[in-house]
Amino acid sequence: DAGITQSPRHKVTETGTPVTLRCHQTENHRYMYWYRQDPGHGLRLIHYSYGVKDTDKGEVSDGYSVSRSKTEDFLLTLESATSSQTSVYFCAISEVFGRETQYFGPGTRLLVL
Amino acid sequence: SQQGEEDPQALSIQEGENATMNCSYKTSINNLQWYRQNSGRGLVHLILIRSNEREKHSGRLRVTLDTSKKSSSLLITASRAADTASYFCATDGQETSGSRLTFGEGTQLTVNP
Numbered sequence: 001d002a003g004i005t006q007s008p009r010h011k012v013t014e015t016g017t018p019v020t021l022r023c024h025q026t027e028n029h030r031y032m033y034w035y036r037q038d039p040g041h042g043l044r045l046i047h048y049s050y051g052v053k054d055t056d057k058g059e060v061s062d063g064y065s066v067s068r069s070k071t072e073d074f075l076l077t078l079e080s081a082t083s084s085q086t087s088v089y090f091c092a093i094s095e096v097f098g099r100e101t102q103y104f105g106p107g108t109r110l111l112v113l
Numbered sequence: 114s115q116q117g118e119e120d121p122q123a124l125s126i127q128e129g130e131n132a133t134m135n136c137s138y139k140t141s142i143n144n145l146q147w148y149r150q151n152s153g154r155g156l157v158h159l160i161l162i163r164s165n166e167r168e169k170h171s172g173r174l175r176v177t178l179d180t181s182k183k184s185s186s187l188l189i190t191a192s193r194a195a196d197t198a199s200y201f202c203a204t205d206g207q208e209t210s211g212s213r214l215t216f217g218e219g220t221q222l223t224v225n226p
Contacts, residue, residue: 043216099205104155
C-alpha cells in the first residue's frame, strides 16, 4: 500500500446521494485505475487514467465518473449511489500502461443503504 | 472473456506444507501475474511471468505457465501462517488494448499453525 492512499476508508451512504472517493499517490506514476471487488466477480475495472485530464471507461463504468486534475489524485464519483454499488473500491497505479505490474491502495469499503 | 479462473476456490493446509494454486484462462496472453490479498487490504503483486517463459521463481514462490493449456500454477513452498491470504491471477489479452488486466476470483489459502 506504500505510496497510495484512499479516502475515505469506510463510508455508509443512502441511495440517491452523490459519493466521491479519492485516490492519492506519491509515486508519480502516470497511470491510475479504479476497480471494484465483489464476491463472485473478482476485481473489475471501472475507469482508468493515462494522464492528467485523460481518462477512459473500463468494464463496469455505468453510474461512475472520474476526474484527474493532478498527477497524484484520481477521483471516483458515484453521481447517484445505488445499492448495487455497495462494494470495496480499489485504486491502483502503474508506471507502464495496463499489462504490467499494478500497485494497489488499501481500498474503500462503501455501503449504500 | 479471457478471465482467469483460480482453482481451488479454497485451500487449507498445515504450516510447512506446500500450497499449489492453479489459474486457467481462455485467450492468448502477453503476461500473467499473481497477486496476494490479505484480509481487509489491497492486492500486492507477487510475480509476473511472460508468455515466452515457462517457469519463474521468487523466494518460496514458483510460478509455471503452460500457454498450450492456457494455465498457470503458483506453488508456495514451506508455507507459513503469514501466507494465509487470497491469491489472484491476472491476465492481459493479446487482443485487447489498453489497461485490461483481468482478475480471477481468487483462491483463499489458509495455513494452520
